[in-house]
Amino acid sequence: MKFFLKKFLDLIPTLLGISLICFFMIRLxxxxxxxxxxGERGVDxxxxxxxxxxxxxxxxxxxxxxxxxxxxxxxxxxxxxxxNNSVWAEFMERFPATVELGMVGLFFATLIGIPLGIYAxxxxxxxxxxxxxxxxxxxxxxxxFWWGLIxxxxxxxxxxxxxxxxxxxxxxxxxxxxGLYLIDTLQVSVIKAEGFKPFWSAISHLILPATALGTIPLxxxxxxxxxxxxxVLGEDYIRTARAKGxxxxxxxxxxxxxxxxxxxxxxxxxxxxxxxTGAILTETIFSWPGIGKWIVQSITARDYPVIQGxxxxxxxxxxxxxxxxxxxxYFLNPKMRx
Amino acid sequence: xxIFFSELYFELKKNRGAMTGVIIIILSLVIAIFAPLLAPxxxxxxxxxxxxxxxxxxxxxxxxxxxxxxxxxxxxLSRLIYGSRISLSVGFSVVVLxxxxxxxxxxxxGFYGGLLDRIIMRLTDLIMSLPSILFAIVIVAVLGPGITxxxxxxxxxxxxxxxxxxxxxxxxxxxxxxxxxxxxxxAGNFRLMFVEILPNCxxxxxxxxxxxxxxxxxxxxxxxFLGLGAQAPMSEWGTMLSDARSYIESSPWMVTLPGICILVxxxxxxxxxxxxxxxxxxxxxxxx
Amino acid sequence: MSNxxxxxxxxxxxxxxxxxxxxxxxxRDLSFSLKQGEMLxxxxxxxxxxxxxxLALMGILGDSAIVRAEQCSLNNRELLNLKEHEWQKVRGxxxxxxxxxxxxxxxxxxxxxxxxxxxxxxxxNISKGEAKNKAIExxxxxxxxxxxxxxxxxxxxxxxGMAQRVMIAMAISTSPKLLIADEPTTALDVTIxxxxxxxxxxxxxxxxxxxxxxxxxxxxxxxxxxxxxxxYAGELVETGRTSEIIKNPKHPYxxxxxxxxxxxxxxxxxxxxxxxxxxxxxxxxxxxxxxFNPRCIHVLEDCKLGKIPIEHFVRCLHPMKETIV
Numbered sequence: 001m002k003f004f005l006k007k008f009l010d011l012i013p014t015l016l017g018i019s020l021i022c023f024f025m026i027r028l029x030x031x032x033x034x035x036x037x038x039g040e041r042g043v044d045x046x047x048x049x050x051x052x053x054x055x056x057x058x059x060x061x062x063x064x065x066x067x068x069x070x071x072x073x074x075x076x077x078x079x080x081x082x083x084n085n086s087v088w089a090e091f092m093e094r095f096p097a098t099v100e101l102g103m104v105g106l107f108f109a110t111l112i113g114i115p116l117g118i119y120a121x122x123x124x125x126x127x128x129x130x131x132x133x134x135x136x137x138x139x140x141x142x143x144x145f146w147w148g149l150i151x152x153x154x155x156x157x158x159x160x161x162x163x164x165x166x167x168x169x170x171x172x173x174x175x176x177x178x179g180l181y182l183i184d185t186l187q188v189s190v191i192k193a194e195g196f197k198p199f200w201s202a203i204s205h206l207i208l209p210a211t212a213l214g215t216i217p218l219x220x221x222x223x224x225x226x227x228x229x230x231x232v233l234g235e236d237y238i239r240t241a242r243a244k245g246x247x248x249x250x251x252x253x254x255x256x257x258x259x260x261x262x263x264x265x266x267x268x269x270x271x272x273x274x275x276x277t278g279a280i281l282t283e284t285i286f287s288w289p290g291i292g293k294w295i296v297q298s299i300t301a302r303d304y305p306v307i308q309g310x311x312x313x314x315x316x317x318x319x320x321x322x323x324x325x326x327x328x329x330y331f332l333n334p335k336m337r338x
Numbered sequence: 339x340x341i342f343f344s345e346l347y348f349e350l351k352k353n354r355g356a357m358t359g360v361i362i363i364i365l366s367l368v369i370a371i372f373a374p375l376l377a378p379x380x381x382x383x384x385x386x387x388x389x390x391x392x393x394x395x396x397x398x399x400x401x402x403x404x405x406x407x408x409x410x411x412x413x414x415l416s417r418l419i420y421g422s423r424i425s426l427s428v429g430f431s432v433v434v435l436x437x438x439x440x441x442x443x444x445x446x447x448g449f450y451g452g453l454l455d456r457i458i459m460r461l462t463d464l465i466m467s468l469p470s471i472l473f474a475i476v477i478v479a480v481l482g483p484g485i486t487x488x489x490x491x492x493x494x495x496x497x498x499x500x501x502x503x504x505x506x507x508x509x510x511x512x513x514x515x516x517x518x519x520x521x522x523x524x525a526g527n528f529r530l531m532f533v534e535i536l537p538n539c540x541x542x543x544x545x546x547x548x549x550x551x552x553x554x555x556x557x558x559x560x561x562x563f564l565g566l567g568a569q570a571p572m573s574e575w576g577t578m579l580s581d582a583r584s585y586i587e588s589s590p591w592m593v594t595l596p597g598i599c600i601l602v603x604x605x606x607x608x609x610x611x612x613x614x615x616x617x618x619x620x621x622x623x624x625x626x
Numbered sequence: 627m628s629n630x631x632x633x634x635x636x637x638x639x640x641x642x643x644x645x646x647x648x649x650x651x652x653x654r655d656l657s658f659s660l661k662q663g664e665m666l667x668x669x670x671x672x673x674x675x676x677x678x679x680x681l682a683l684m685g686i687l688g689d690s691a692i693v694r695a696e697q698c699s700l701n702n703r704e705l706l707n708l709k710e711h712e713w714q715k716v717r718g719x720x721x722x723x724x725x726x727x728x729x730x731x732x733x734x735x736x737x738x739x740x741x742x743x744x745x746x747x748x749x750x751n752i753s754k755g756e757a758k759n760k761a762i763e764x765x766x767x768x769x770x771x772x773x774x775x776x777x778x779x780x781x782x783x784x785x786x787g788m789a790q791r792v793m794i795a796m797a798i799s800t801s802p803k804l805l806i807a808d809e810p811t812t813a814l815d816v817t818i819x820x821x822x823x824x825x826x827x828x829x830x831x832x833x834x835x836x837x838x839x840x841x842x843x844x845x846x847x848x849x850x851x852x853x854x855x856x857x858y859a860g861e862l863v864e865t866g867r868t869s870e871i872i873k874n875p876k877h878p879y880x881x882x883x884x885x886x887x888x889x890x891x892x893x894x895x896x897x898x899x900x901x902x903x904x905x906x907x908x909x910x911x912x913x914x915x916x917x918f919n920p921r922c923i924h925v926l927e928d929c930k931l932g933k934i935p936i937e938h939f940v941r942c943l944h945p946m947k948e949t950i951v
Contacts, residue, residue: 013460014460014463014464014467017460017461017464018464018467018468021464021476025476025479025480028480029479029480030482134355137355137605137608137609137612138601138605140608141552141556141601141604141605141608142601143556143559143560143563143576143597143600143601143604145559145560145563145576145579146563146579146593146596146597146600146601147597149579149583149586149593149597150593150594150597152586153586153590153593153594157586157587157590235730236725236727236730236731237730237731237732237733237734239686239725239731240725240731240732240733240793241733242684242686242717243684243686243717243718243722243723243725244717244718244722244744244745244748244796245713245714245715245716245717245718245719245745245748245749246714246718246744246745246748247714247748248710254736254744255733255736258735259733259734259735273467273468273469273470274469274470276469276472277469277470277471277472280469280471280472280475280564281471281560281563281564284564285583295472295475296475296564299475299478299479299564299566300565304479307476307479311468311472311476314468314469314472315467315468318467318468318469319467322467333735334734334735334780
């Protein structure tokens with residue numbers, strides 16, 4: 001219990017720091033913040049003062065930060081200059097798309113990467129091992145913004161197998177339930193009206209971006225699993241298990257994999273951050289309407305409240321995930337429980 | 339120190355991957371240095387009669403434009419050759435900036451501990467809690483787009499890696515006998531930190547520097563691709579890719595080539611970094 | 627056909643390596659046998675090939691090893707021809723092994739109960755509940771009080787001595803015919819060492835089990851086992867009854883081992899303890915002739931040539947005649 005309490009207390013300075021960065025971001029941009037906010041559109045003097053007041057920019061800086069914090073805690077992250085919608089609403093609208101893309105990408109990376117890594121570790125120094133290690137290093141070095149374009153070039157342009165952009169064919173009208181199209185297209189009402197066509201459409205839209213996004217995690221997971229397995233397989237207790245006459249499959253699944261999983265779980269947590277990085281690039285390439293594309297667009301449009309609020313939410317999510325991983329770690333490793 | 343490097347070279351020579359990396363790095367260095375001699379054209383020169391020409395070996399290509407031309411008629415090969423100058427110097431600047439800052443902060447944190455350590459570590463936690471590209475985007479959003487600003491942004495993102503590695507190493511080394519000995523001989527803190535301790539932390543630094551090179555190149559190219567890095571008419575590979583996106587159907591070579599250049603350069607530094615790690619990690623050595 | 631439990635004739639172990647084209651010859655022409663219920667001490671420095679031999683007997687040397695022997699049989703059953711699934715029945719079932727460091731030899735992420743029960747279930751056809759009861763019984767047998775609580779422990783919650791007792795309980799859980807104890811007390815406190823060895827000895831006598839006790843301490847052997855064999859650089863150099871060898875070591879290496887023990891040789895006060903100069907040669911630097919000749923103080927020219935045969939239980943051309951009092 002103390003462990004969790006300490007973890008959560010450790011959060012406070014990090015979260016405070018993130019809020020400070022987001023808060024000062026707008027104020028550090030050279031030029032007048034109000035003029036930065038309205039951009040090249042120009043503003044008359046009364047409107048200028050009005051805006052300055054409504055943004056709280058006339059108050060002392062400490063007070064401004066306090067107001068910012070209070071508002072953020074209440075979920076009020078300001079409004080977008082471009083759309084005039086609240087930042088929170090814009091985020092919630094796009095977040096499921098990123099979750100769907102990220103989860104599917106990471107899911108397949110894990111599903112394929114772990115067995116490949118295990119097999120390479122067992123067949124150490126074999127041709128397969130060398131092949132996998134070289135391919136995964138290429139995958140790890142992949143500029144995914146280029147890799148996505150190449151996937152489009154091959155599968156959409158040349159082979160015509162998959163659509164180039166978006167989440168689903170616009171001809172389908174899907175009532176939103178979870179925001180995840182892979183689930184929503186399987187609602188009874190949708191299947192009654194359109195059959196499985198919307199579902200396949202969602203999959204065919206998802207497959208390329210998820211591949212592009214999952215490539216680096218796949219490479220990292222395969223390499224990490226291999227080295228972690230190799231380390232564990234060299235441990236004394238594996239020799240003991242063999243000397244006890246335990247079956248090889250059992251040695252690998254019970255004695256080795258479980259212990260090797262701990263660093264793999266940590267890697268997965270670190271990958272969560274890189275999924276967001278990947279989402280920024282992948283979503284831009286595939287016009288995937290998620291938070292990555294949203295952030296990039298708002299930077300091009302100099303929509304500062306959106307950048308500010310978006311960064312705050314994303315970092316909050318990542319920090320929370322890391323805590324979650326620490327908790328899993330705690331349950332995986334009996335030594336931690338003492 | 340001399341022995342250290344000759345031993346390192348000996349270990350590296352046995353690693354085929356690392357040697358491949360070294361060869362590619364040397365080759366791209368040569369290309370970058372001798373770009374004016376190697377490039378058939380000026381990278382910004384516009385041939386308005388030769389827009390989006392395919393490479394020579396494809397039907398429709400024109401001799402003189404080996405890899406074809408881009409959307410406003412610039413020679414692609416020349417732009418790629420000059421691009422290696424930008425990418426290598428970008429990688430170098432990022433590594434130097436983040437290495438110096440990170441090493442300094444890491445040594446201070448590890449050596450003094452206490453409040454200073456706590457502050458520095460909180461800062462690294464902060465930077466690391468944000469995805470690298472996102473953080474770099476935020477910095478560029480504040481500083482404004484451009485190659486210099488993106489180098490600064492990517493360097494800041496890379497600093498925590500160096501801090502953590504150095505700090506951990508310094509905390510081990512500072513309790514060694516030789517440090518006490520130097521202290522007895524009256525060495526000041528500055529001397530202890532940077533003359534006595536730092537040279538013994540060099541192994542992980544070298545590995546991280548090599549990996550930092552590839553990360554730096556990749557991240558600056560990504561910023562370029564998002565339109566936040568190098569601006570036209572600079573022939574930075576990421577920016578070139580971003581310009582070429584609209585022509586993916588009609589002129590696929592414009593998309594394919596810059597990406598291959600990024601991939602090969604990044605891969606070569608990762609190969610070297612991996613090899614260095616294997617050569618320097620005593621635990622791995624024992625396993626073999 | 628012999629009535630020995632274990633019969634080894636001309637065992638040779640090689641290791642393939644990437645660096646050397648020729649495989650490394652780690653163990654040479656090793657022959658020995660063991661009767662049911664007998665304890666055999668094996669003595670030698672690290673690098674003498676004793677641990678490798680044990681792992682070969684268990685069939686867990688790994689892919690880079692080549693094991694050849696004219697005979698290597700347990701109860702007249704040839705071991706080297708076994709298929710993997712047959713090996714699995716032998717390991718832990720007929721031959722069990724305990725290791726040097728019990729703290730690393732037990733899986734840190736599994737409870738004591740899991741690890742013992744798993745062993746029992748791999749070899750005996752009984753239910754999980756019965757296996758658990760058996761585990762409790764075994765822990766009592768090896769002298770662990772409140773065995774029910776200990777079953778729930780993780781290895782890192784045990785002391786070294788306790789962990790080694792758990793290892794022993796696990797090893798005897800399937801009533802093996804042969805127990806290989808590979809330096810079972812090296813990693814433990816001196817006070818615990820004797821307790822563990824006494825436990826092994828009593829279990830050996832009670833279960834009529836054969837034991838190979840590997841150690842680098844001749845003193846331990848002299849106290850616990852009737853018979854001893856001394857190994858050096860992958861070869862058997864001397865073998866015989868312990869009491870005999872302790873008094874009359876014939877091989878200069880055995881002599882050296884014995885006289886390097888405190889109090890072994892009467893010597894003038896304040897002279898340093900005798901020691902054997904040098905170290906065991908590395909696998910790829912083995913000398914010609916007698917393996918011990920570079921370190922031997924009685925070396926003669928003929929020691930440096932050819933292969934030295936084992937004669938009258940000693941592999942030496944010029945056996946020693948001195949006695950140790």
